[in-house]
Structures are given as structure tokens and as C-alpha cells.
Amino acid sequence: MNNSEEYRTEPNLDYAVVFGSVIVLGLPLNAVSLWILLRRHSLKSSNAIFMVNLAISDLLLVISLPMRVYLYATGTWPLSSKACTCITMLFRNNIRSSSIFITLISVDRLLAVVYPLRSRHLRTASNAWKSVALVWLFVLMVNIPEGLAHARKLNNSSESTCFEFHRQQQQQEQPRSALSYFQLVLVVTLLTVNLVSTVLVSCSLHKRLNDSAKVNNKVNVMLIFAMNLVMFTICFLPVSVGVLTIKRHEITPLVCLASVNCCLDPLLYYFSLDAFWKKKEDVDLAREQQTRDNLFS
Template sequence: MTSMNVTCLNSCSIYTSEWDTAMNKLYTYFYLIIFIPGLLSNTLALWVLCRFISKKTKAIIFMINLTIADLAHVLSLPLRIHYYIQGQWPFGSVLCLLCFYLKYLNMYASIAFLVCISIQRCAFLMRPFQAKQWKSRYDVCISLAVWMVVGLGCSPFILMRKTSGNGTECFKDLPMQKLDFRLAISMMAAAELFGFIGPLVVIIFCTCLIVNSLRKRIQKEQSTGNTRKALRMVRVCTGVFLFCFAPYHINFLFYLMVTQCIITNCEVSRAIKQFHPISLCMASLNCCLNPLIYYFLTTEFKQQLASQGSSVLRGRLMSTESTSSYRE
């Protein structure tokens, strides 16, 4: 790093002990809030979705993989909470990098599977005859390919970090490897293009196709429940995508410009740096929002929950009646 860059970063620095304490509290409280809902909702979703794995036209396999990605991140949250409370990492550098890696793996795997869900619902709506010939193993193969591509694509996030000498620092406190400016720009551009802009274009395109199809069918008075459900599915995918991932990816471009001293205005630099952890928290929120897709937009999911709830209620009523008759 040149002396000019060092001067630029130091003159607009916000990293004080007060700022560090505030960030630790932000991460701690946020992860505590989303841990229990994320764990319960995704565990329940995984159990219910696995019961309908044969529903090949409902994107069930993609939803299962999306749930697995969310659970992987949720299960790492207790270690993150421990670090931000205690201020030290006692679990070794390998586990530190693994937890760090899982956050970005969850983010980009979620993006990829939201795209897969949107494409499949749109394609099956446009060509229903092909949906009948579609095999579940095709979804399995696509899912395996997604995991391989996303897994390799997220590897630079840990390769660019280096563990501290004493091994007590992790996550936001990990120092960044020094990279050539052109290489850093190329990597970030690729991440933005393939991890955000491309998926966003695909999801919006699917939404537009389904909206046009719905309008045509309404005009012909041929609108069906499947058409409206597909539209709701893609719209919710778009909403979750934009709310969770757009703030991070938009801000990260400016964050990179700040670190490279392309943006030198101190007020703007501080605002960008301060919003960076907030955008990361918003990205983590997807592990709680994704189950809403399964519950509100998958008929079988709601039916299964309703049947399980009614069976439990019947069991309790029968138990109460038997106990009352015994007492009488």
C-alpha cells in the first residue's frame, strides 16, 4: 500500500475503540435475535420439505438446498456471538476461517437457489408439458453444480484473509491480504456481475414473463391458481433478494472505492464504512426470510403443518378425555 493510500485511510478512519465496541454490540444483538427464529424455522422447513421431495414441479429440491445453506450459516452463529461478547477467538484459525466462509457461502448459495426457483417456476408455467417430463434427478444435478460453483467462487473470501499471529482474532478483525489493485477490482467486478447483477436480471426477467402471462390469461378469462402462485413465488423471491442482498452489493462497490482511496471525501467515506456492517446484517437476515417462501407460497407446506397441528391437538384432547374418564 502506497504512502498516499495510508494517509488517505488514516485521515478518514472511523476505527476507534468506541466504534469497535459499537460494532461488537451490533453483531451480538443481531445474531442473538435471528439465531432462534432461524434455527427453528429452517429445521421445521427442512423436515416438511423432505416429505414432499417427489413434487418435482414445485422446486422442492431447490428449496431444500436453500434451507441447508441457511442452516449452515445459522449453526455458526453461536461461535460468532461468543467472539463478539468475549472479544477473543479460542477455537483455532481453521474453524475461524470456516465460519467466515460459511457466511458468504450462505449468501451466494441463497442467491443461486432463488434464481433456480424463479427460473423453474417460470419455465414450468410457460411450458407445462415439459414440466411433466422433468425428472427430479435433474434438480439434484443442478443443485450439485450450484454448490460446486458457489463453493469455489466463495474461496477468495478466505484466501484474501490471513489469521493473526496469536490466533485470537476472527471475522471483522481478520487482516486483509494485500492484493494488486487491478486484481482486486477484477475480483470484485466478477462478484458483483455473477453474484448480484446477473441473478437480479434473471429474477426480474422471470417476473416480467409471469406478469405478462397472467395479464394475457386474465384478458382471456383463463387465469388459474397456478399462474397466480407462480407470480407470488417469483415476486417474493425478488423481494427477499432485493431486501437482503442489494444493500450489501451496492454499498460494497463504494466500500472498495473507499479502501482504494478513489473516494476521498471524509464524510462520504465514513457513511459508507458505517453502513457496511449494517448491510452485512441485512444479508444474514435471509436465513429467517427464506422460510416465508415455503410457508406462504407452497400449498403442501401449509397443509402438512395444519395436519400435524391438528393431529397434535387431537392427541391432547384424547389424552385429556381418557384422563377425565379414568378419574370419573
């Protein structure tokens, strides 16, 4: 199937509009957020390191969406099967990497709020970079067999489009791959970690309700965890379940929903980093003052 004329689907302007809207919002939001994170916040902070990599993951997703817009707007795929596989993997990689980075941000905030002094040796830039390297290595290791399987299935199917399968093929629907089950287990596990972190932080903040010196911007702290749970339950979980429970040609609405996560992630940067718009020197001074307050409280 090397001829682009064989890659066809029925045009769907609704899908094209959704993916186009994600591009219009997600590209500038993540690009500006990445610029602010790199320019105004030191990468010596574990939280900032996780945020930078989350923004990179979202930008990789956004740059893959124009071809989806073209496919659903015109009904044709002008590129090769290899290009289709690469773009498909960018989307799947975003779900995995984003969900992991969001969870790391939750755990980092949990340690900062509940165990501010005991966790200082854990919440270092060195440990953060090691975690980031492991995440990307994990994503790559999963991507290789999954990409090869996707390319093989695409080339062996006489009636497939780039991202979907025609209805005629559903009578011979193949069993779901082990990676599909792994995807669901991963998302559910990470969602559980976020739920536990939310409960622990909520209890800790409730005990310190009148102690503003220890935890500043309590509402913002809880908004971080609320946003994380929203992204898991709306963006990541439905598509992970849908891959196993519904037919392939019906999963595109859930793919649209999952892609919206790259527009929501910039809200995390605003709520999660103290003084997001301030220069990193001002933030460092604020952190030093917060440490002194913790030591003498």
C-alpha cells in the same frame, strides 16, 4: 496469530442482538421447513429439490452465527484463525448458494406458468439434481481460493479481529480482490434473471386473469417473485456493493442485513409449493389433475 487473545474487537450489543435474533427465528423456521419438505413432499419435484437445498444453505449460515454473537457480545474470539475462516466462508457461501437456488426457483416457476407443457422434459428431478450438484461444486470451487486468501490475510495482519479490520489499517487499504467483483457481477446477473422472470410471469398471468383452471393461486405465484426480488435488493445486493465501496469495518451492518435472508426464505416454501402442509400423495393427485386440465384446455 494463534493466540485467541490477539483476536479482539470492541463489543457491539446491537450486532449481537441482530445475529441472535436471526438464530432464534432462522433455526426453527428452516429446520421445520426442511422436515416438512422431506416428509410431506416428494423429491421428485424440481421445485422441492431446490427448496430443500435452499433450506440446507440457510441452516449452514445459522449454525455459523453463534460465534458471531459471542464475538460482538464479548469483544473476543476464543477459537483459531482456521475456525474464523470456516465461519466466514459459510456466510459468503450462503449469499452465493441462496441467490442461485432462489433464481432456480424463479426459473422453475416461470417455466411451470408460462410454458407448462413444453417445459415438462426440462423440469425433471434428474435435471434438478444435476443443477444442484453444479451449484454446490461451483460454490466449493470459489470457496477454496477465497478461503486460502482470507486465512493468509488474517494471519499476516497484526491488528485484525476475526471478521473485521481495525480503523488504523484503513490507511493502507488493499485493492479489492477479483472475487469481490465477481460476487457483484453474479448477484446483479441473477437479479436480472429474476426481474425478467417476474415480468414474463406477470404478463402471462394477466392474459389468463379469468382462466382459473390453468393457473391456481395467482397471488401466491406473484408473491414468490416479489419475495425473490426483496431478498436480492435488501439482502444480497447491498453487501455485494458494500464490499467494493465502503471500508471493511463499516460493512458489518450490511452483513447483518444479508443474514436476514435465512428468515425470509421459509416464506418461499409456503408460497411456492402447492399445498405446503398437505401430504405428498394429495399434492401428486393435484398435479395430475392440473396436467389433465392443461392437456385438454
